[in-house]
Amino acid sequence: xxxxxxxxxxxxxxxxxxxxxxxxxxxxxxxxxxxxxxxxxxxxxxxxxxxxxxxxxxxxxxxxxxxxxxxxxxxxxxxxxxxxxxxxxxxxxxxxxxxxxxxxxxxxxxxxxxxxxxxxxxxxxxxxxxxxxxxxxxxxxxxxxxxxxxxxxxxxxxxxxxxxxxxxxxxxxxxxxxxxxxxxxxxxxxxxxxxxxxxxxxxxxxxxxxxxxxxxxxxxxxxxxxxxxxxxxxxxxxxxxxxxxxxxxxxxxxxxxxxxxxxxxxxxxxxxxxxxxxxxxxxxxxxxxxxxxxxxxxxxxxxxxxxxxxxxxxxxxxxxxxxxxxxxxxxxxxxxxxxxxxxxxxxxxxxxxxxxxxxxxxxxxxxxxxxxxxxxxxxxxxxxxxxxxxxxxxxxxxxxxxxxxxxxxxxxxxxxxxxxxxxxxxxxxxxxxxxxxxxxxxxxxxxxxxxxxxxxxxxxxxxxxxxxxxxxxxxxxxxxxxxxxxxxxxxxxxxxxxxxxxxxxxxxxxxxxxxxxxxxxxxxxxxxxxxxxxxxxxxxxxxx
Numbered sequence: 264x265x266x267x268x269x270x271x272x273x274x275x276x277x278x279x280x281x282x283x284x285x286x287x288x289x290x291x292x293x294x295x296x297x298x299x300x301x302x303x304x305x306x307x308x309x310x311x312x313x314x315x316x317x318x319x320x321x322x323x324x325x326x327x328x329x330x331x332x333x334x335x336x337x338x339x340x341x342x343x344x345x346x347x348x349x350x351x352x353x354x355x356x357x358x359x360x361x362x363x364x365x366x367x368x369x370x371x372x373x374x375x376x377x378x379x380x381x382x383x384x385x386x387x388x389x390x391x392x393x394x395x396x397x398x399x400x401x402x403x404x405x406x407x408x409x410x411x412x413x414x415x416x417x418x419x420x421x422x423x424x425x426x427x428x429x430x431x432x433x434x435x436x437x438x439x440x441x442x443x444x445x446x447x448x449x450x451x452x453x454x455x456x457x458x459x460x461x462x463x464x465x466x467x468x469x470x471x472x473x474x475x476x477x478x479x480x481x482x483x484x485x486x487x488x489x490x491x492x493x494x495x496x497x498x499x500x501x502x503x504x505x506x507x508x509x510x511x512x513x514x515x516x517x518x519x520x521x522x523x524x525x526x527x528x529x530x531x532x533x534x535x536x537x538x539x540x541x542x543x544x545x546x547x548x549x550x551x552x553x554x555x556x557x558x559x560x561x562x563x564x565x566x567x568x569x570x571x572x573x574x575x576x577x578x579x580x581x582x583x584x585x586x587x588x589x590x591x592x593x594x595x596x597x598x599x600x601x602x603x604x605x606x607x608x609x610x611x612x613x614x615x616x617x618x619x620x621x622x623x624x625x626x627x628x629x630x631x632x633x634x635x636x637x638x639x640x641x642x643x644x645x646x647x648x649x650x651x652x653x654x655x656x657x658x659x660x661x662x663x664x665x666x667x668x669x670x671x672x673x674x675x676x677x678x679x680x681x682x683x684x685x686x687x688x689x690x691x692x693x694x695x696x697x698x699x700x701x702x703x704x705x706x707x708x709x710x711x712x713x714x715x716x717x718x719x720x721x722x723x724x725x726x727x728x729x730x731x732x733x734x735x736x737x738x739x740x741x742x743x744x745x746x747x748x749x750x751x752x753x754x755x756x757x758x759x760x761x762x763x764x765x766x767x768x769x770x771x772x773x774x775x776x777x778x779x780x781x782x783x784x785x786x787x788x789x790x791x792x793x794x795x796x797x798x799x800x801x802x803x804x805x806x807x
Contacts, residue, residue, distance in 0.1 A: 302573065302574065302690040302691060302692045302693050303574055304529075304574055304575070304576050304689075304690070304693055304712045304713055304714070305396075305528070305529030305530075305574040305575070306523075306524070306529045306530050306531070306532075306569075306572065306574060306575040306576070306713075307387075307531050307532075307575070307576045307577075307578065307709050307712065307713045308520070308531075308532045308533075308534065308565045308568075308569070308575065308576070308577050308578070309361065309387075309531075309532070309533050309534070309577075309578045309579070309709060310516075310533075310534040310535075310536070310558070310561060310562055310565060310577070310578070310579040311358070311361070311410055311533065311534070311535045311536070311579070311580065311581060311582055312535075312536045312539050312555060312558045312579070312581050313354060313410055313535055313536060313537050313538075313539055313540035313581065313582055313585075314354075314539050314540025314541075314543045314544070314581065314582070314583060314584060314585030314586070314678070315536070315539050315540075315543075315551075315555060315558075315581040315584065315585075315683065315684075316543075316581070316584030316585070316586075316587075316588055316679065316681060316683065317584075317681070317682075317683065317684050318588050318589060318590060319539070319543065319551055319552070319555060319584070319586075319588045320332070320334075320555060320684060321590060322548065322551070322552055322588065322590055322608060322611075322671065323551070323552040323555035323556055323559070325590075325604070325608040325609070325611075326552040326553070326555075326556065326608065326611050326612055327556055328612070332556075332559045332562075333559050333560070333562045333563035333566055334559055334562045334579055334684075334686045336566070336688075337566070337577065337579070337686045337687055337688040338684060338685070338686055339685055339686060339687045339695065339696050339697050339698075340685045340696065340697055340698045340699055340700060341682040341683065341684065341685055341698075341699045341700070342580040342581070342682060342683050342684075342685045342699075342700055342701070342702055342705060343682055343699065343700070343701045343702060344357055344360075344581070344582060344583045344584075344680070344681075344682065344683055344702055345366075345680060346360075346366060346367070346368070346369060347366040347367055347368055347376055348368070348369075349369075350680035351583070351677075351678050351679060351680040352369075352582065352583050352678065352680075353369050353370055353409070353421075353583075353678065354408075354409035354410050354413075354421075354540070354582050354583070355369070355370050355371055355372050355409040355412075355413065355421040356368060356369060356370070356371055357410075357582030357583050357702065358372075358409060358410040358412075358413030358414070358582050359371060359372060359373055359374075359413045360701075360702035360703045360705075360706055361387075361413070361414075361580075361582070361702055361705055361706045361709075362386040362387055362388070362413045362414040362533075362706060363384045363385065363386050363387075363413075363706060363717065364703050364706040364707040364710065364717055365384060365703060366703060368419070370419065370420055370421045370422070371418075371419050371421075372409065372412045372413050372416060372417060372418050372419070372420075372421050372427065373386055373412070373413055373414075373415075373416055373417035373418070374417050374418065374419050374785070377419070380795075381419045381785050381795065382725070382797070383417035383721075383724075383725045383783045383785075383797050384417075384717070384721045384725065385717050385718075385720035385721040385723075385724050385725070386413070386414050386415065387414060387531055387533075387706065387709055387710060387713075387715065387717075388400070388414045388415050388434070388436065388531060388533070389434065389720055389724060389780065390710065390715040390716065390717050390719075390720035391529075391530070391531035391713065391715060392434075392435050392436075393720050393723065393724075393779065394528070394714070394715060395526075395528040396526060396528050396529045396530050396531055396713075397437040397438075397522075397523040397525075397526040397528075397529075397530040397531075398435070398436050398437055398438075398523070398530060398531050398532070399436055399437055399438030399439065399440075399519045399522070399523050399530065399531075399532045399533070400414060400415060400436065400438070400439055400440070400441070400532070400533045400534075400535075401438070401440045401441065401512070401515045401516055401519050401532070401533070401534045401535070401561075402440070402441035402442070402534075402535040402537045403441065403442070403495060403496040403512055403535070403536060403537040403538050403554070404441060404442060404443075404494075404495045404496075404535070404537035404538065404541075405441065405442045405443030405446060405494050405495055406428070406431060406439055406441040406442065406443045406490075407424045407427040407428040407431060407443060407446060408443075408495075408537060409421045410533075410535045410537065410582060411431075411441065411533070411535060412427040412431070414533045415427075415430065415431045415434050415436060416428075416430035416431055416434070416781075417430065417725075417781075417783045417797075418430075418783075418785070419785060420786075423786070424446060424454075425455075425747045425765070426765050426784075426786075428443070428446060428447070428461065429461070429764075429765035429766060430765050430766075430781045430783070432461060432464060432465055432468070432766075433468075433765070433766040433767045433768070433781050434767070434780070434781050435767070435779075437485065437486050437487075437522060437523060437526075437530075438486070438487055438488075438518075438519045438522050438523055438532070439470075439487075439488045439489070440479070440487070440488075440489040440491075440510075440515040440518065440519060441489065441490070441491070441496070441515075441537075442490060442491060442492040442493070442494050442495045442496050443490055443492075443493075443494060444462070444474065444490035444491075444492065444493050445493035445494060446494075447460065447461035447462045447465070447490070448460050448461070448462055452493065455747075456747070457745065457747045457748060459748075462490075465488050468486075469486050470484070470486045470487060470488040471484035471486065471487045471488070472488050472489075472490070473487060473488070473489045473490075474489070474490055474491060475491065475508045475509075476491070476508050476509060476510040476514065477508065479491075479510055479514070479515070479518055480510075480514070480518065482518075484522075485522065485525065486522075487518070487522055489510070489515065489518075491509045491510060492509060495537065495538060495541070496509050496538070497509055498538055498542065498550045498553060498554055498617040498619065498620070499511060499512070499553050499554050499556070499557035500549060500550070500553035500554075500614065500615065500616060500617055501616060501617050501619065501620045503615075504615050504616055504620065504640075505620075511557060511560065511561075512534070512536060512557050512558060512560070512561045513557065513560035513561045513563070513564050515534075515561075516532075516534050516561040516564045516565060517564050519532055519534070520532065520564070520565070520568050524568070524572070529574070529713070531709075531713065534561055534565070536554055536555070536557065536558030536561070538550065538554050539551055539554045539555055539558065539585075540585045542554060542617065542618075543584075543585035543586035543588060544585055544586065544676055544677070545618060545619075545662060545676070546586055546662050546663075546666060546673040546676060547617055547618035547619070547662050547665075548588070548611060548662075548665060548666050548669055548671045549611060549614040549616070549617055549618065549641075549665060550617035550618060550619065551586075551588065552611055553614070553617070562577075562579055562686075565577045566688055569688055569690075570688075573690055574690065575690070576687070576688065576689045576690070576693065576709070576712050576713070577686075577687070577688040577689075578686070578687050578696070578705065578708070578709055579685075579686040579687075580683055580684065580685045580686065580702070580705055581683040581684070582683075582702070583678045583679070583680070583683065584678065584679040584680075584681050584683055585677070585678050585679065586673050586674070586675060586676065586677075586679070587672075587673055587674025587675045587679045588671060588672070588673060589671065589672040589673070589674070590607075590608065590670065590671060590672075591670060591672055592666065592667065592670050592671060592672030593672065594663075594666075594667040594672070595607075595667065595670045602670055606670070607669055607670035607671075608669055608670065608671075610641075610642070610668050610669045611665075611669050613641060613642030614640065614641050614642070614665070615639070615640045615641070616640040616641075618659075618661055618662045618665070620640075621636055621640055621641075621658075621661050622658045622659060622661060624636050624640075625654060625658035625661065626658060628654075628655070628658070629655075630651055630655065633646070633651050633654050633655060634646060634651070636661075637650075637654075637661075637664075641665060641668075643664075643668065646664075650664045682699065685700060685705070689712070693712060694708070694711070694712055696708055722800070723779070723780070723799065723800050723801075724779070724780035724799050724800075725780070725783065725797040725798075725799070726797065726798060726799075726800050726803060727794075727796070727797060728751060728753070728762070728793070728796040728797065728798045728802075729793050729794050729796065731803050732753050732755075732803065732806070735755070735803070735806065736755060737753050737754060737755035737760075737806060738753065738754045738755070739751065739752075739753050739793050739796075740752045740753075740754075740793060741784070741791050741792075741793045741796060743790070743791045746789075748763070748764065748765075749764035749765075749784045749791050750762065750763055750764065751764065751782065751784070751793070751796050751798070753806065755806050758771065758772060758806060759771075759772055760802070760805055760806055762782045762796075762798055762802055763782065764782050764783075764784040764791075764796075765781060765782065765783070765784065766781060766782060767779070767780060767781050767782070767799075769782075769802055769805060771805050771806075776805070778798075778799045778801050778802055779799055779801050780798075780799035780801070781799075782796070782797070782798050782799075782802070783796070783797040783798075784796050785797075
């Protein structure tokens, strides 16, 4: 009897020990405690599903047949998304919080608030590059759009595309994949007005400039720039329907990892499912859910690499929600508890086009064409007289028809202020996020696990040119005769230093050299002020 009691005690002790070991493992990877960090983190991949609310993810899961998503496996909590002075953020300050770890003003990209002088601060991309790591961005919008710009450029106005794109070109990234080809050129259909073809500049900097999926896949270059559309890429569902040669977000993510992972020092990669937000702005449920599924496939690519690699952290969180999407709508004529899957969310699964594509097919359409589009692209073979009349009066109304058919509601065409889902994968022994986190905490977490010092990087990359040069006895002026290509002129004795705005190019007495960061010229009221020029410390040292 005594032996049996001892045996039971032994079993209990072993089970308790196993519980402690399991609990310790959970703490190490799940509590947010820094643990031992025995595993060295070399790489961080951040994936941002722009504008994606939690309910949109739920809807996408139903669209996916109710099956779990790749991101479900690494759900850890919620992210608070508010900007400096309000509860509902724009993408610019929302992404900036992730990229630099600070709150800022509306429309600000990579700079602190107006109250703090619009001062640029180092991003994760820039800090990683200073540490010898490779860097990249992958998006489905034009690459100078708010979120990718947040990680790669600095300006208080997200719409200042000239400033943003030039900084991106000269900021030393290794991989840039997305849209925006027409913004680089003055040629027919191009957007540049200064006569410069920035595509040629990109090529001269050593990038393999590719414009199709096949070119991207075949590229063996260590630096690659993909511009797969004049502006934004297609919604994923339209890419499939039209057999477009544009790559998927997952394929671009795979290529970026393939290139960046060759660096023994590691890498930082930001991936954005940009147009989930655009579809939500348009109240287009098909565009939203199909692009969330496309985004989730990119998450799977990142997770597959991270699990195999053993030194990679993956973080995913939206910058904000958009549209106020709800599974449930006032439009539906049945009591909510009687509505079946087949009468609501499952109806999205027959869709073959976003609202964008459908609307383009419905211009000046008669009743026959409307019925054809509804049947071919949405599986609706019983449109009502009211639905046909509504679409005929305005093709945009197809969005309301599809939303009502799937029992999806919307509260706004803008952003919303709710918390968004937070996802995080980290190797065993590495700190992991958990609970409700501020978006700035998420940014600083990524810096921390990757061993980056954002404050140190800021001091190295962004000193106030007027203050530091004048303190050394130099005269500082700015030549803005070419508004798109300002030049900062510094004179000290017989030495003349020219710093080309938005680039990393310096000229000392006619000799050109490249700096380790970009020259940021902040415009106020469409004018440049010498007081608002920030340069790398390396530029100052040229005039010792």
